[in-house]
Amino acid sequence: MGDVLAGFQTVWEFDTDSVLIRFERGIRTPKLLQTLGERRVPFEALSAVELAPGKRGTVVLRAVPRPGADPLMDVADGQLKEAYDPYRLVLPAERETLAEYYAEEIRAALAPDADTPAETHLVTAPAPPMSFKAYDGKASFDGKEVAFRWFWTGASSAKWKVGDQRFRVDELSGVEWCSPESKGSAGSTPKEGAAKNGNGHLRLIERAHEDRPMGRADHDPAAVVFGMGYGMVHQSLPFAAAVLEAVRAGNPGQGAEGAPASAAHTAAHPAARRDPADIAERIRHLGELHIQGLLTDEEFSAKKAELLAEL
Template structure:
């Protein structure tokens, strides 16, 4: 057994968060200030068991800061599994940014925390060790409202954004027991979306999320990270609790599907996507080159 933390209950406060070191876990409490990332505010606090941590690092940060980083084990945290490496550093809940003058203190706690880890802690887990955000949860996507009550995921389409394919299919409800995972593509990336993965794959599956009734698409101001990612994590945790899920070679729950060949879209849908692309361009979220290239891709699908 590794030694216990020398002073249980000690707190290390940084920018936007404070870590409280306990005998078997680290309790992370996030601030709710105006400059605190919205994802941190949405999470509130998180308890990270020592067995959920693979490694601890301390490195120089930007503008006179140091960063204490607890690296989660593969499969330990549904939030990080759903994020699949898409979170920006500033929104990583496992990073504590501190003033550089606290480096010595941070190094002390990093060493203390490393002493709690074992060689097995670097291996993938067979269950989630960090609690997922609790249902009920909901958020507005570009083409519909997504809701999750703990057992059922529901999509209700918006007439202003949903494709004709989704309107034809009608509003959708998916029992957790019928799912094997999710695919979350950050709204900060063009064509961000949340797609549900059924245990029994349909014979034909739309290649584009905006044509798939098992998906909602994001957009400028729709499906933000602090709303859609906790939602995805909660669904993932419920999927694993409901029965065997698709596992990656590393042992994590499947969070993405194999790419499906592209299908030809309705011209009206293409026009709507180009209009949305223009909004992203005008807002400065994509460059001139990205706008031109993506517009050409969409036109090529006609």
């Protein structure tokens, strides 16, 4: 098409087989859209396009992604507010005729199997490395491995018992994201297992345990929980989408020499020395758990030895 359709905070630039959706930077543009910046969406990634009246003299043109085509929308699982939806274009009502023209152009370009789920991701997720602070720990992803490092101020004793966690992409089968802006709590639907001290979480689904019932996220070492100001949508959702894209890509978990990816990464990037003050604080916290009877003598000694070995 080669045309440009500009709306409020969003611009669609049409190509012969795709649309480039660009999000303007500014105080009125939601942070999630500013974080995404722009997204190239092939027409084959869409199942439909809709046009409907908006609020206060506007019309809304919305492209509907096929299930499985966009890792960001898959992991969001219908939890995004309208303003955060990257597939919405809000236009003045007087441009409704023009919007209908482009809607028909997109419909004519849809793939023959547009009404079926996509077999592979067709829209690219934000690229790693990425990290964000949750309520009970820091999550980081380098493209091959997800790491959770617990905060002593927020992590439960269950997480402190098992220590910081690392998960190779090839050990995972999926990602569960519960919006930090949800109203849910522990045991609620549709996202069960949310933590009592946060409204959402990011949970990694391990292949070895995917049939295991999911407990509370604040007790699950494969999850980080969100709280006020921690794990915000514009930080945690792109992170979750990047991990899901890597999982779906079928990472074989092999390094350059055929060794497991985690071993190759360790050889190429030896673990950095930890801050002694941080180690001392962690040992102090473990001692408190030991005194409270939450850690046995053996567990306390083992975890203390692990921390001292990092110095």
